[in-house]
Amino acid sequence: MTVSILIFLPVIAAVLTLLFKNEMAKHAAMFFAVAELATALYFLSGFVADASLQYSLDVPWVPQFGIYFKAGIDGISMIMVLLTTVLVPLIILTTYEHEYKNARAFYALILFMQAGMLTVFTALDGFLFYVGWEAALIPIYFICALWGGENRIRVNIKFFIYTFAGSIFMLIGIIYLYLQTPTKDYDLSHFYNLTLDASHQGWVFGAFFLAFAIKMPIFPFHTWQPDTYTTAPSAGTMMLSGIMLKMGIYGVLRWLIPNAPIGFLAWGNWAIVLSVIGIVYASIIAFKQTDGKRLVAYSSIAHVGLIAAGIFAWNIYGVQGAMIQMISHGINVVGMFFIWDIISRRLNTRDISQLGGIAKIAPKFAITFLIVVLGTVALPLTNGFVGEFLLLRGVLGINIFNMSGIATSAIAGTTIILGAVYMLRMYKNVMQGELNETTSVFTDIKGSERLALGIICALIIVIGVYPQPLLHISEASVTNLIETVSHKFVNAKF
């Protein structure tokens, strides 16, 4: 059993899905996604939570240029694999009420994108990582541009150019590192062993940072995000926000900081500053949004800003917090976008000011919506709390430009307060108050909607109450990675 099964199963599934009739495509895709989840769970069952690489695979790909198909799973990758394999079937489930034109292409693209993302999360070879990175981008571009809303052409070409521009600089960074290795290959562990001087590491840091910052996105590279999230079909938005942006965070953790530790020492503080600015900025803008989907898009920037700040704080609390928060954010944001999908499908509007009183006629929907909101605003005993608590604890432990970590984490912590304000206000405006002409036709959730929201709520509560198993998976790997890099800080010559 190697990780290749995990990577290639969705590719095969995508091709097979194309062979089905359009009406059957979603069931086929669901079947394959669940099979993929089962595979991941099987991997998890045999997984030993130490810092070692498991299920690894290393076969020559283009050996004369030092390119190997090298992939494996450690604790960090395991979390990402779980995130991807859990969310994809969930996202497919949320599309059951939709009738997409040319549905088989739609689901095939989703599965193909899953393969790309799993490649990114398990790759240990720079070339493979880059290929996975772009292989995930092409399908989502087509998903967003083919099944999206108005302005989709303009918005999505902007999205594509933005992310492509970032990633091609990363490619240059990867090739540069490759040329420095004595063995002339793309092996990540050989990248880790390099000792470049500070100025070169600064450039490497910049090249990688650009790609990851655009993907997440971190302020001021976020301008593609709200438009893209808003115009994309719901499933596309969920893929983007639930899983794809985690590629950026994962990249920082695995490819940015360990590859350019001294560059990180020099520029890491700026990255935290940008992240924290993003938190406050996005939260304030989220306040002013009347379009529910757009509000969630901005709130996502704020949450991701906090995750990024936690990673750049580079201590066990921050990074572990980021790991668990990546899962939680994935679940919550999928829930949130699904809720807005349900509302807009029934009422043909996402304008918060036109809504109200839905709780009276749709109690089940009200309960699940509330749980998702509470998870998003990080109430204790929900999944959001565990992550944000650890993240803030992580940011607390550092000094930025002689400013104590307390100040930084206080600013970063506004995300919880501001988040609670705009999220609860949104909930109040949509669900409470009096029914009006628009909302009186709302019907409560049923069937696949109830199942999907039920799973999401269960995950929110279970992870919130007992996060230990998840934290345990990545703990050893995270500790090991932090130690390796810290070791280089000590040896750094300035």
Added chain:
Amino acid sequence: MTTLIIISVLPIVLLYLGLYKAQKALLPVTIIGMLVALGAAVCAWNKDDVAQPIYHGMMLFNNYSVAFSVVSIISTILILMLSKGYFEKISNHIAEYYAIVLFSLAGIVVMVSYHNLTMLFVGIEIMSVSLYILAGIRKNDFASNESALKYFLMGAFSTGFLLFGIALIYGSSGSFDLDGIRDYVLTHPRNIDPIFYTGVLLIIVGLCFKVGAAPFHFWTPDVYEGAPSLITAYMSTVVKAAGFAAFLRLFLSCFGSIAAFWSPVLMVITIITLFIGNITALYQQSFKRMLAFSSISHAGYLLFAIVALGAASASSIFMYATAYSIASIIAFGALVLVRQQTGTDDVDGFNGLAAKNPFLAFVLTVSMLSLAGIPLTAGFIGKFFMFSGALLQYKYIMVIVAVVNAIISIFYYFRVIIAMYFRSAERAEVQIPGYYKFVLGFAAVVTIAIGVYPSLISGLLI
């Protein structure tokens, strides 16, 4: 060598077939003859240790020649297969068509296997003279005539530069032979004749004309636009690839040790070429003209391997030229089909194509992605090798320029994809003949196969 003989004899056979009005036999005979030539070329593979210059050092058939001959022959076969039923519509002289294409191919085989500068010149001339005729073969068409005249004047002009350069090099080094010139450069490390340097510059100018690199590119857009589409396809793929193969062969074998002299010159040319090609392509409404300008920008990427001259250069150019040729053949094939239906070369003519012709839209998407250099297509591998080679020699500025240009190129390549998939238009299904399906499908499969598993061809020239 057998390859060259077959390719030279074949057009004469074809002319006789034309004389006896055996129109139906033309294409089969051409294809079979070329397959035989292809087989002969493949048989000469991997005899590098015994390969000696033949005919008094005039030609050298080594792996380099074989690899580029094979790519040229395969591309030409694909283009000729697309031309079934195409030439009949635009001309009465079909046999001449096939014959002239093959004559130019013979020139190309000489260009990729010369071992003496006179043979380089002869090869380029055989190829060019054939192309002048091909560009103007639609006798009554104004654009075609303009195209031929422009091409001829510019081509003759550039040939003059090339010849003058060769003469100066002969004058200073006393040899036309590649080994002789190399020996001259190596044995006079400090006191190379200034005339030799002048000769190198003139050769660069001449060759840059031929491959369409800026600022010597002025002929390309008009010639490409005016010539019949499949001839344009031939010019922008096979001819360009061969031009670069000849370019590299000369520089790799002779001028490697004086790279400090010419590489700044070529670097400037490369940067200008990239920007001019890409930025002008952005503003084109016509798909054909867009491809013409994009071919200029691809010439810029191909120049990378020469500027960053090294052991991997041959492999890089081979990879890039193959990827680019295959992808361009798809693009031109699709253009011919769409034009037959809509009567326009504009990108707007592709609107809504995906709804009616999913297969055509898909292969054209693969082609555009490959030209734009997106992973899992051959075009990405080509760009990847080019960037690696340039970074290896610390040409950071060039790589940054190339990256910026790669980003610019997304705009115009994606415009085609957007037109096909996201814009709607009233249109009927484009009828795709079987052999078009075969060629387009084959090219798309090759593009993806090389993109996924580059080892298929990346190791050939190392």
